[in-house]
Amino acid sequence: MSHAAFSPDAADEVHGHAEHETNTRVPNRKLAFWVFLSSEAIFFGSLIATYLSYTGRSVNGPYPLDVFDIPLTSVSTFVLLMSSLTMVLAVNAAQQGNRGGTRRWLAATAGLGMVFLGFQAYEFTSFVHEGLRLSTNLFGSTFYTLTGFHGAHVAVGVAWLLALLIRAFRVEPGPDHGEVVEVAGLYWHFVDVVWIVIFTLVYLMELGR
Amino acid sequence: MDAKAERAAAGHVPVRTYVLVGLFLAAMTAVEVAVPYVGFLRPVMVPLLLLLGAIKFATVGAYFMHLKFDPRVLTWVFVPGLALGVLVVVAMVIVMAA
Secondary structure, eight states: OOOOOSSOOHHHHHHTOOOOOOTTSSOHHHHHHHHHHHHHHHHHHHHHHHHHHTTTOOSSSOOHHHHOOHHHHHHHHHHHHHHHHHHHHHHHHHHTTOHHHHHHHHHHHHHHHHHHHHHHHHHHHHHHHTTOOTTTSHHHHHHHHHHHHHHHHHHHHHHHHHHHHHHHHHSOOOTTHHHHHHHHHHHHHHHHHHHHHHIIIIIIGGGGO | OOHHHHHHHTTOOOHHHHHHHHHHHHHHHHHHHHGGGOGGGGGGHHHHHHHHHHHHHHHIIIIISOTTTSOHHHHHHHHHHHHHHHHHHHHHHHHHHO
16 A cells, blocks of 8 residues: 655645645545535535425415526626636645735635625615515525525635635745645535525526426 | 646646636536526426536536545545435425425
């Protein structure tokens, strides 16, 4: 069995990993984070299941098509998708030891994340103006719970990215810098992927009802 | 082995690939948004949207989350939770429909 034991191999040099010795050939931090993402998949799966279970069962309005603005949500979806691209470019820059590139792309990702949150805040407030609150009907309860939890995840992601950005300016990058940014990237891509599912099942499917 | 070949062997993905994947995902999103508005696609709208969503999900996972290039153990760690999440969705939809 070969080990990335006491001297960095090509993969470590390219990816900016600290020297590590694991029999999975994966840093423990990265492996543990994938376990966490697996649990998050179950979490969001249960929220989506609840939303879909109660679809079409609200006794009173407003109903989804009364409040949804699909063009606007499509724009916010595109924004989040592009933030995934800027995030992967940030990870790539970090792994190459490119400090300027890392800062630029982290800032871009955090910025796009904040734009997405702005869209969500606008959407929520306009829905409330149209009479849809958490306790109005089944649609309100399940919609706000699902998209609210997703929005909270995005907000945590933005805070994480801003912390990394501040760190990128103040601290000399260590040997595990690439891995640190990569783990943040995994979280951000997962949040994007959950929105892909929500946009399809909650918004677009409604157009066919 | 030269530097470029070494990086390829180590799972390094060129920036151009990431940009192309990003453009692909943007195009897929545009197609997804258009599907509900195209009359003749209405009968197959649901499976088509599910398929497009699954393709986007897999693309982000494979390229942006690097599963395609990382050791398989990461895929095996993530897939059970994902499968359980999907199972919960399917089961609840079936039970509530009944």
